[in-house]
Amino acid sequence: MEQFSFEELSRYPDVQADNLFASDAADRLLLEEAAGDLTVAGDNDVVIIGDRYGALTLGAAAMFNPGRIRVHQDSITGEMALDSNAQRLAPDAGYMHYGLGEELLAGARVVLMQLPRSLEALAEIADAVARYGADDVVLYAGGQVKHMSLAMNEVLGRYFGSVQAGLGKRKARVLTSREVLRPQSPSEYPARQFHPGLGLWICAHGAAFAGTKVDLGTRFLLKFLPKTGIESGTAVDLGCGTGLIAAELARLKPGLEVIATDQSAAAVDSAAATAEANGLSARVSAVRDDAMATFEDASAGLIVCNPPFHIGASVHAGAALKLFDAAARVLRPGGELWTVYNSHLRYRPQLEKTVGPTEQLGRNPKFTVTRSIRR
Numbered sequence: 001m002e003q004f005s006f007e008e009l010s011r012y013p014d015v016q017a018d019n020l021f022a023s024d025a026a027d028r029l030l031l032e033e034a035a036g037d038l039t040v041a042g043d044n045d046v047v048i049i050g051d052r053y054g055a056l057t058l059g060a061a062a063m064f065n066p067g068r069i070r071v072h073q074d075s076i077t078g079e080m081a082l083d084s085n086a087q088r089l090a091p092d093a094g095y096m097h098y099g100l101g102e103e104l105l106a107g108a109r110v111v112l113m114q115l116p117r118s119l120e121a122l123a124e125i126a127d128a129v130a131r132y133g134a135d136d137v138v139l140y141a142g143g144q145v146k147h148m149s150l151a152m153n154e155v156l157g158r159y160f161g162s163v164q165a166g167l168g169k170r171k172a173r174v175l176t177s178r179e180v181l182r183p184q185s186p187s188e189y190p191a192r193q194f195h196p197g198l199g200l201w202i203c204a205h206g207a208a209f210a211g212t213k214v215d216l217g218t219r220f221l222l223k224f225l226p227k228t229g230i231e232s233g234t235a236v237d238l239g240c241g242t243g244l245i246a247a248e249l250a251r252l253k254p255g256l257e258v259i260a261t262d263q264s265a266a267a268v269d270s271a272a273a274t275a276e277a278n279g280l281s282a283r284v285s286a287v288r289d290d291a292m293a294t295f296e297d298a299s300a301g302l303i304v305c306n307p308p309f310h311i312g313a314s315v316h317a318g319a320a321l322k323l324f325d326a327a328a329r330v331l332r333p334g335g336e337l338w339t340v341y342n343s344h345l346r347y348r349p350q351l352e353k354t355v356g357p358t359e360q361l362g363r364n365p366k367f368t369v370t371r372s373i374r375r
Contacts (some may be wrong), residue, residue: 052335146171218245
């Protein structure tokens, strides 16, 4: 068995900082726990889900040479980082990217995954593994102990007859699930819920932020959207989540063509489903992208953003600042960036510097809504 240098992995093009890393102890422990099955795995037997920057995929390819590996990463920056790392460190690694579904998992015998923070995301993944994997499929799900809960075992227990927790090692742990229980009913995803107060359906895949609920920041921002003076042209729901803001913009402003964009595959699929459920598919498009990297300069008149204040499990402003930089590039001169954020984060000076003159439109004990005019 060959070794693999996890320390050489890079997070690029994702946000980089001294306290953010391209691999963790769970990556190493997953490969250790699954070593017996990976050693005998054949071509297309291995599926890897949630590999953040390539540690699992490239580690498995280098250490066990199982042939072609099927990979699903919710984050587009994770996909790009895996490809970049592979080009530098393992150009001969055989893997392919797939969406979460039958093509990814059909006949899979060994599945490795980094545990998501959301139980709904875990349930959707486990459902897909149980639905499409081989009869003898084994699911190895690992994470840092501080982010794991007994509820994760309970979710996996809905889809597997045996769920065993391994010993903690380097503050990580792996849950090994065997004896697959085939789902007997159609998949529940995307889930959908009608909100009478909004008059809109919200659809959500498991990994989409807030699910079919309306998070408090978005709810506060929605009160101000009718006040925007932008009536035509292109508007962008940046970091769209389930696409609720995009749907509301399209409904409020019939002259707008709205693009819902996010780095998350689950979010983009959710936003497309939300638009369809509300009869808005003709005017709302959903695009998976890394902070509008494929958008043309000065191409939008309005951008609306509820930025994240964390990256993975780490509280970090880098993701929001990256979105502000992107908005400054994509807005036309005189265009508007509407932002809602946790008031304690005090983003207004950064918005002034990056985008242009910024005014506070509203503030409550928790959130602030601002409008920035592109210089």
